[in-house]
Amino acid sequence: MKTRLGGRTWAALLTFGLFGQIAWVIENMYFNVFLYNTISGDTSMIAAMVAWSAVTATVTTLVMGALSDRLGRRKALIVIGYLLWGVSIGAFAFIKRSPLAGAAHSAAVLVVVMDCVMTFFGSTANDAAFNAWVTDVTVPENRGRVETVLAIMPLVAMLVVFGALDGLTQAGNWRLFFLIVGGITCLGGVLGCFFIREPDLPRGQGSYFANILYGFRPAVVRDNPQLYLSLAALGVYCMSQQVYMPYLIIYIQRFLGITDYTLLLAGVLIVSSVLSVLAGRPIDRFGKLRCLVPAGILGFAGLVLMYFARSQWFVLAAGIVMLGGGMVVSACCSGLIRDYTPAGKAGLFQGIRIVFQVLLPMVTGPYIGAAVIRGTGMTYEDLGTVKQVPTAEIFLAAAAALVLLAIPAALLKRKETVK
Numbered sequence: 091m092k093t094r095l096g097g098r099t100w101a102a103l104l105t106f107g108l109f110g111q112i113a114w115v116i117e118n119m120y121f122n123v124f125l126y127n128t129i130s131g132d133t134s135m136i137a138a139m140v141a142w143s144a145v146t147a148t149v150t151t152l153v154m155g156a157l158s159d160r161l162g163r164r165k166a167l168i169v170i171g172y173l174l175w176g177v178s179i180g181a182f183a184f185i186k187r188s189p190l191a192g193a194a195h196s197a198a199v200l201v202v203v204m205d206c207v208m209t210f211f212g213s214t215a216n217d218a219a220f221n222a223w224v225t226d227v228t229v230p231e232n233r234g235r236v237e238t239v240l241a242i243m244p245l246v247a248m249l250v251v252f253g254a255l256d257g258l259t260q261a262g263n264w265r266l267f268f269l270i271v272g273g274i275t276c277l278g279g280v281l282g283c284f285f286i287r288e289p290d291l292p293r294g295q296g297s298y299f300a301n302i303l304y305g306f307r308p309a310v311v312r313d314n315p316q317l318y319l320s321l322a323a324l325g326v327y328c329m330s331q332q333v334y335m336p337y338l339i340i341y342i343q344r345f346l347g348i349t350d351y352t353l354l355l356a357g358v359l360i361v362s363s364v365l366s367v368l369a370g371r372p373i374d375r376f377g378k379l380r381c382l383v384p385a386g387i388l389g390f391a392g393l394v395l396m397y398f399a400r401s402q403w404f405v406l407a408a409g410i411v412m413l414g415g416g417m418v419v420s421a422c423c424s425g426l427i428r429d430y431t432p433a434g435k436a437g438l439f440q441g442i443r444i445v446f447q448v449l450l451p452m453v454t455g456p457y458i459g460a461a462v463i464r465g466t467g468m469t470y471e472d473l474g475t476v477k478q479v480p481t482a483e484i485f486l487a488a489a490a491a492l493v494l495l496a497i498p499a500a501l502l503k504r505k506e507t508v509k
Contacts, residue, residue, distance in 0.1 A: 095236070099227055102285035106168065107240050109278035110216040111247035113175060116271050117143065117208065120251070122336050124182075124264060125201055126477070136336055137456040139202045144452030146206040150213035152441025155222060156301040159437030164223040165286045171215025172279030178208035180272025183265040215279075217448075218440045225428045225436035226289040233425040234374035241421040242363035245413060249359040252352050304435070305442035316505050317430035317439070323382065323498040324423035325446035326491065330393075331416060332455025333488040337463065337480035344479045345468070346400065354402050358409035365410070366417035378422040378429070379502055385422060386495045388415030393489035397482045412485075419495070426502070458491070459484045 095103075122136045158164050182204060185197070228236050251271075258267040304310060311318055334341070342351045373381050392412025399408040431439050459480070468479040 095227070095232060098285060098287060102282070102287075103224065103236065103239065105281050105285055106172075106216070106220050106278060107243040108246060108250075109172070109275055110212070110220065111243040112250060112271060113179060113208075113212055113275045114216075115244065115247045115251050116179060116268075117205065117212065118335065119248075119339060120259060120267075121182075121201065121205055123259060123339055125198060126340060128264070137460045139205055140332070140336055140456045141453045142202055143205050143209045144449045146209045147213040147217060148441065148444045148449040150210050151217040151444040152302050154214040154218040155437040155440035156304070157437075158219050158222055158440075159435065160301060163288060164219045164226070164437075165282065165288045167219035168215050168223065168286060169279045169282040171211050171219060172282060173276050175208060175211040175215055176272045176274070176276030176279065178204070178211050178272075179275055180269050181208075183268040183272075213444070217444050218437065221443070222436040222440050223286070223289070225431055227287075228428065230425075230429045231374065233428050234372075234378065234421070235370040237421040237425040237428075238366050238370035238373065238418070241417045241424065242366045245359040245363045245366075245417065249356055249363075252355050252359075256352060301438055302441070304438045314430060314432065316502060317427065317432075319498045319502045319505070320423055320426035320430055321443060321446040323495055323502070324420070324427065324443075325450050326495045326498065327386075327389075327416065327419045327423060328447050328451035329455045330389075330488045330492040330495075332451045333459045333462075333491055334393075334396075334480075334484040336456050337459055337484060341480040341482075341484070342405075345481055346405065348402065348405075354406055355409075357406050358413060361410045362413040362417060365414040366421065369418045369421070373418070373422060373425065378425045379499075379506060382419060382422040382426075382502075383496070383499050385415050385418035386492065386499070389419055390489050390492050391415070393485045393492065396485040397489075399482075455488075455491070458487055462487045 118140075121139065125136060125139060154167060158167055182201075185200060185204065224236065224240070255267055255270060258264070258270075339351075342348050342354075348354065369381070369385075389412060392408055392410070392415055395408035396405070396412055399405040427439075427443060428436075462483050463478050463480050466479075466481040466483055468481055
């Protein structure tokens with residue numbers, strides 16, 4: 091069996107893995123900061139925006155993933171999707187802040203709507219088509235390496251954005267910021283014309299509507315228990331991450347009082363990424379399931395350390411442990427999901443993956459974080475607006491959520507033993 095991936099395939103994996111994650115970093119972190127700094131200091135508004143985006147991503151991936159299987163084609167959806175994704179991000183450059191206090195709600199609604207529009211294009215291109223394509227072109231023997239590389243792409247994307255573009259947001263130059271990121275995302279679509287090699291896939295059979303709902307059928311769940319347990323494990327990790335991630339930059343700025351955080355985050359992201367990539371070969375050698383629990387324990391320890399961290403050096407060390415362990419957990423779960431996905435049905439299950447990876451985590455995690463923030467009661471006043479300050483308790487809440495990973499991991503281990 092061929093396990094080596096060619097240069098063209100790796101070029102596509104790296105290009106779409108990185109450019110897509112740069113766009114998602116903007117959606118997951120900077121839209122929150124944009125809304126918080128320019129429109130509303132209420133963190134429940136951030137949670138609402140994240141939740142609506144998650145719903146959009148889930149519905150889109152269900153519909154477009156099934157469409158990609160139905161057509162037996164991924165490339166067109168990836169290329170066109172990335173181009174329109176970039177255009178929708180660039181459109182944020184033209185959202186103007188109103189000086190009228192009464193217009194704040196309308197401006198917030200516009201941001202939420204635009205977030206859902208760009209999420210539609212992003213989920214079509216990345217969540218539905220690109221992730222199905224990755225499943226098509228990889229095999230179980232090389233997915234540990236592929237998944238660890240893809241798992242660090244969010245970190246590399248954060249490093250790129252923080253290092254090259256964060257200064258624009260701190261200076262309030264949001265227009266140029268959104269135009270640059272939109273252009274980068276469009277470039278991904280152009281490069282896809284050259285890098286993506288369309289796999290030879292059969293056209294999907296059966297009713298299109300039935301295919302959209304395929305993964306929700308009880309019989310499908312019963313026939314693929316290990317797939318759904320792997321999805322549940324990924325869902326637990328993502329929920330834990332969403333407890334603190336939407337508020338991370340605000341936490342660093344307002345609670346820790348670190349305004350020049352670029353080098354700090356760069357150190358965390360670089361070291362975590364290196365450790366995650368190095369874990370790729372051990373995952374392929376010893377097995378994804380065997381590496382899952384130790385990685386989860388490491389991520390848990392990092393979250394607890396983040397609760398106590400106050401100095402930059404302590405935050406650096408704790409962040410490396412937290413993100414390094416978390417990225418390996420994500421890689422193990424994603425690899426298991428691809429391994430247990432039935433052949434020829436990768437597109438049908440992309441929507442189900444998004445239910446666990448995006449919808450459930452994003453309609454639970456951010457609200458848990460917002461509730462914890464409200465409970466601590468720490469606020470400050472900015473131009474007459476009272477704004478809530480995220481506190482270190484969000485990391486303890488995230489650690490408590492991550493403990494639930496033990497349940498699907500134990501059930502997977504039992505299934506593996508019986509097999």
